Amino acid sequence: MNLFADFETRIKNALEQIDLIKEKRSSLDFGRIVVEPPRDASHGDAATNAAMVLAKALGTNPRALAEVIGEKLKEDADVDEVTVAGPGFINIRLSTGYWQRLLATMISEGTDFGRSTLGKGRKVNVEYVSANPTGPMHVGHCRGAVVGDALANLLAFAGYDVTKEYYINDAGAQIDVLARSVFLRYREALGEKIGEIPSGLYPGDYLVPVGQALAKEFGVRLHNMPEEEWMAIVKDRAIEAMMVMIKDDLATLNVHHDIFFSERTLHADGAARIRKAINDLTFKGHVYRGTLPPPKGQLPEDWEDREQTLFRSTEVGDDIDRPLMKSDGSYTYFAADVAYLKDKFDRGYAEMIYVLGADHGGYVKRLEAVNRAVSEGKSKLTVLLCQLVKLFRDGEPVKMSKRSGDFVTLREVVEEVGRDSVRFMMLYRKSSEPLDFDFAKVTEQSKDNPVFYVQYAHARCMSVFRQAREAFPDLDLETVDLAGAIDGQIVDPTELQLVAKLAEYPRIIEAAAQSQEPHRLAFYLYDLASSFHAHWNKGKDSPELRFVNDKHRQLTVARLGLVHAVASVLKSGLFVTGTDAPVEMR
Template sequence: MNLFTDFESRIKDILETLESVREKRSELDFGRVNVEPPRDPSHGDVATNAAMVLAKPLGMNPRALAELIVEKLKQDPEVTDVSVAGPGFINVRLSVSYWQKLLSGMARAGVDYGRSAVGGGRKVNVEYVSANPTGPMHVGHCRGAVVGDALANLLAFSGYEVTKEYYINDAGSQIDVLARSAFLRYRQALGEEIGEIPPGLYPGDYLVPVGEALADEFGTSLRLMPEDKWMPLVKDRTIDAMMAMIREDLAALNVNHDVFFSERTLHANGAAAIRTAINDLTFKGHVYKGTLPPPKGQLPEDWEDREQTLFRSTEVGDDIDRPLIKSDGSYTYFAADVAYFKDKFDRGFDEMIYVLGADHGGYVKRLEALARAVSGGSSKLTVLLCQLVKLFRDGEPVKMSKRSGDFVTLRDVVDEVGRDPVRFMMIYRKNSEPLDFDFAKVTEQSKDNPVFYVQYAHARCRSVFRQAADAFPDLNLESVDLASAVLGQITDPTELQLVAKLAEYPRVIEAAALAQEPHRIAFYLYDLAAAFHAHWNKGKENPELRFVNDKNRELSTARLGLVHAVASVLKSGLSITGTSAPEEMR
């Protein structure tokens, strides 16, 4: 049960009984009526703005309308107190029996508590990481990988049909550079002295095994071929090797995609997919022949002072029109973006989410314009930009990786601190905000380390069940109906505060999914862990509040129901973040 939607429904039912509302029902927007936690918990358990948002269209004073609603709420047996605050906000306090009923539902639902249907089965494509297959993934890719993966998990938990996708940028000049870099390592594997890596090639040691594999497969034969002969062979082998390394790095981070889409497929068969996509835009009136004025600042690579084929993107929300075909007949990089989006649209996605690095800010408007043009406005495109990650060790910047040549790799970070700290901390800030990641802080066992604090709360929950098994050896915890046990037993105010925090979870899930902000889950988990640890500490001071009391079997069983609900929500939320929920921690 969702506490807030339950009382939102009750408020709307009350409004429907008011004569003044029935007379103007067609003019009222009930969608603006909200039920939420009050800013100050001392004011009540839930608050509603119903009178504030409906008074004006009804021609009433907000407080007068609020008083009418209050009189009806007082008749609800699960409401113990209700009052009007300020200009017309209504604060409601709920009965202990209502909280018990809510907790019973949480215990029964287990890890499915909070699961939502807000997505309505809409098909969503979440594309994330999509790093060029030119080397190992760096820590910037790491943040995008976690944000995209956690968002996809969140959307799936919220009722969306989600596809996790990786776009392989395996076409273009950077792939030629990669192949030449691998060929240099191939020559090295054959025993040649290659000296210092020339400028413009990739210098990292990660290409050494690729060169060795080429030497094992081809011997000296590649060395005897002209570039146009060895280039496609080396490209294929090197891209395969890079993608194998990338998949391995992602697996270490617990990131698994459903689809790996190759850009090269768009260029296959004479770039048939790109040509078809441009023809589709042309048919819809979005393509013309023309010239572009020189942009301010540094000229982009695809700008030409000649007539070329342009996307009329300014008519669908972009700043400038975008070139699709250059004057020499070759396709621009953006032309491949057009074909790729059309492919997604043809696959039936209602929404496409792109998780990109902060340096892709200039792509946002052109991609949004592209979505409007291709789909006619029927599909939504959202771009989430992930700001930079700065690495520190005890406050000092971390030096570059020898393996990569010029950056810190994702695998360096995961191997040093573990998957869980990386996953949790990468979404412990909103993706649009810079993130400082300190190797020392994310591994310390303290309240200041969020991932430890949350995981420790789950481990403590599980320890309560072990304590109960020791206190009541004959109690079969597998067969106990914890959902029924809590009824009539969970009454202490501090326990009910914990239930109230649990009651926020479904609301947090839906809000985070609709806003596409998975960091909200991490924040909530930390707050829930803090509430649980605080109650645990009160049990140390007051034995009557301890979860397991060997002299009161019935109350202990009820409190196990509360602990089960806390553990389930922690496990559910940690699963969304892609982080494990340990049974014990030492």
């Protein structure tokens, strides 16, 4: 149950009963009316802009209209108080009975509280990570992996039909470099002294086992083949080995994709799928033969002014038209992007989300342009850019990895600080902002470490149930009606404040899903944990506020219901972020 959606409906129903509004209802836009928490919690439990939205169309003063609306809202039995603030904001304070019924609903729904039908089953494809299959995942991939995965979880929880996808860039020049790097390690495995890895090849030790596997499988046969023969074999084995490594790396981060889409499939059968995509654009009038202006700045040595097959992307929002074919007649990398996006659209996705690194900013407009041309406006496309992550240890920059050659691997980070710390901290800042990740900070057991603080709140909830079993050995928590025990018991203002914080959860889920900003959920979980810890600490000073009162069984059962609701929301939110909700922490 979404408190704010509930009261938005109630407020609109109340507006329909006001004579001034009834007279001009056909000319009024109720769509801009919102109900949300007041900026200052002391002002009430919910606030609406209804009077400010409608006053101009009604030809009246917003504050005067707010007073009229407020009088009508006071007729609602669940409204305790209505006040008007500023130029016409309406603040509403809810009755204790309403909070108690809402809490009972939270308890009954458990970890499904906050689940939304916002998406209405709309098919969404979230593509994220999609690193070149040339080595292990590094920390630069980590943020996009977490943001993409958490966003996909969030959208699914909000009612979308979500597919998690990884695009394997296995058809570019980097794959030739990979194959040559692996072949060098293969020669090494045969006993040849290879010396220092030549510049331009991948130097990491992670390729040594791949070379050894080739030596075991083929012996010296590959060495005796012409390059065009061994190249195809080594490419296949190398890509397969790299994808096994990549999937294993991602699994350590609790990232699992539904689909791994190979770029090479687009180039199969004479690049039939790319050709089909371009033919489709040509039929729609988006492809022509022409020339492009020279690039700005110093001209590349290989630049030539020639007629090319071009995508008319400037007519669908791009900065320049894009070439689809190279001078040798092969297709450009961009042409493969066109075919891939068309493939997604043909699979029925009403929305496509690309989670890319900040260095891919130049791709945004061209992808948006392709989507407009391919889907003719029938599919929405969003590109989310994740800024860089800088690693520190006690404030000092972290050195590069020996195993990878020139970067810190994702696995090394996860093995040092734990999966949950990595995932939560990658979400604890908006993805469009740079992130400093300090190994020392994310392992602290303090309020300053968000993941510890949130998980500790859940563990504390579980400890309350253990305390209750000790205080009331005959209390069967599996069968007791926690929801039914709430009525008339949860009345303390500090308890109701905690219920109000829980009530924000459905709104947070929908807002984060609509804005595609999973960091909002991480922030909310920290705030909820803070509220819970604060209430716990009040119980230390005021025994009457403690969750377990061995002199008052009925009150204890009711408060266990409140704790159950807190634990359920924490567990639900942590699940969406991809982190665990521990039962105990030491």
